[in-house]
Amino acid sequence: MFFFESFYYFYSLKTKLFYNEMKHIRLIFSAILLSLVVPCGYAQTLQDSLAIAHAQWHTDTLQHGAVCMYTNIHVFDSPQQISIIKYDPKKYKTQIVQAPQMTMTSHLAKENQAEAAINGSYFNVKTGAPTTFIRLDGIVRGETTRAEAFRTDGAISTDKNKIKIHTFDSITSKKLGKKYKNILAAGPLLLKNGVRQMAPTFPENTGKATKGNAHSSDVPQGFFKRHPRAFIGITPDNQIMMVVVDGRFKKHSVGMSIDELSYLAKQLGMRDALNLDGGGSSTLWNNKTGIVNHPYDNKKFDHEGEREVSNAILVIPNK
Secondary structure (H helix, E strand, O other): OHHHHHHHHHHHHHHHHHHHHHHHHHHHHHHHHHHHHOOOOOOOOHHHHHHHHOOOOEEEEOOOOOEEEEEEEEEOOEEEEEEEEEEOOOOEEEEEEEEEEEEEHHHHHHHOOOOEEEEOOOEOOOOOOEOOOEEEOOEEEEOOOHHHOOOOOEEEEOHHHOOEEEEOOOOOHHHHHHHOOOEEEEOOEEEEOOEEOOOOEOOOOOOOOOEOOOOOOOOOHHHHOOEOEEEEEEOOOOOEEEEEEOOOEOOOEOOEOHHHHHHHHHHOOOOEEEEOOOHHHOOEEEOOOEEOOOOOOOOOOOOOOOOEEEEEEEEEEOO
């Protein structure tokens, strides 16, 4: 009898330990699945990746080798017009310029004999003053305002023509602001070292974010939704890409959310990418064809709706 009781006891104990172990394994497995699913819980699909990979690009080579390209594709269940200028920074000087008063990106480019240009960072639309940190030739020209802090978590520097994209926050801003003589803060940061930076997600009928690792929970909902967008990125082989996505045109291009934009940057092969001022400010220009994208300020899908801005990033051929 003792033998059977002992056997039953050890059998029950072993069975209990086995099920506890299996339960533990299931929990670990579930956690792994969750970690894989949650960060990728965006609207993007395999079809979106294929659409971007197989896009038919219209291309034009500029005088000193930069390539201008654009396409219209159906991605993220919507039409999207994407324009890009890609260049080798060894052949050009990348220069951040601050206008003395609001002026168009194309005007700043022409005044400085640029071959290509994209609009810069955020500004006060009434005064034209920059609302994000900007330092040019060692002189601070603007500071990040409290209202812009929620989205200004990155910066681009151009010292000695070495283009770098940085994390820019309350800890790093003072250090970067002193280290680099030419630096412009913007954001949100889309990619850093090939890793997509998570933007907040929003429950329906609310104006507050509930998830996201880089932004506070009370950021404006509207900014992260679909709009015209402009951003700049660096590839692993240190080529520079300036990109504009047209938006607010239902039939032609609806624009992208910050989340979709980071996905696009990743699919385009960038290592680091930084969002710039978007909306009606989004402008991509070259000296061969003029405005490449379709700026929204005149609410027409043409090339005439360019907005006056505060600063811009220019691509100037080496002499």
